[in-house]
Amino acid sequence: MKIAVYSISETLFEGEADELIAHTSGGQIAVLPEHIPLVTTLTGPCVSVVRKGQQNLDIPLENGVLEVRPQSEAVVLIGESL
Numbered sequence: 001m002k003i004a005v006y007s008i009s010e011t012l013f014e015g016e017a018d019e020l021i022a023h024t025s026g027g028q029i030a031v032l033p034e035h036i037p038l039v040t041t042l043t044g045p046c047v048s049v050v051r052k053g054q055q056n057l058d059i060p061l062e063n064g065v066l067e068v069r070p071q072s073e074a075v076v077l078i079g080e081s082l
Contacts, residue, residue: 001033001072019050038068
């Protein structure tokens with residue numbers, strides 16, 4: 001799936017991944033390919049980009065927004081990066 005993570009000032013990640021793990025006010029969610037469209041707010045401590053055969057990329061944040069789009073695409077906008 002395509003994942004993009006942006007802060008106010010820079011691109012933190014753009015690329016293919018197998019899964020995105022994020023924390024919301026309702027708990028932790030995992031976004032996989034073909035996930036239903038979704039928009040939700042995020043809380044810390046981080047979002048994790050999971051890539052098979054590679055170490056997870058943990059991107060710290062205090063808050064943000066996650067949008068899961070059709071065709072297996074997820075975009076994270078980080079309001080505050082730690």
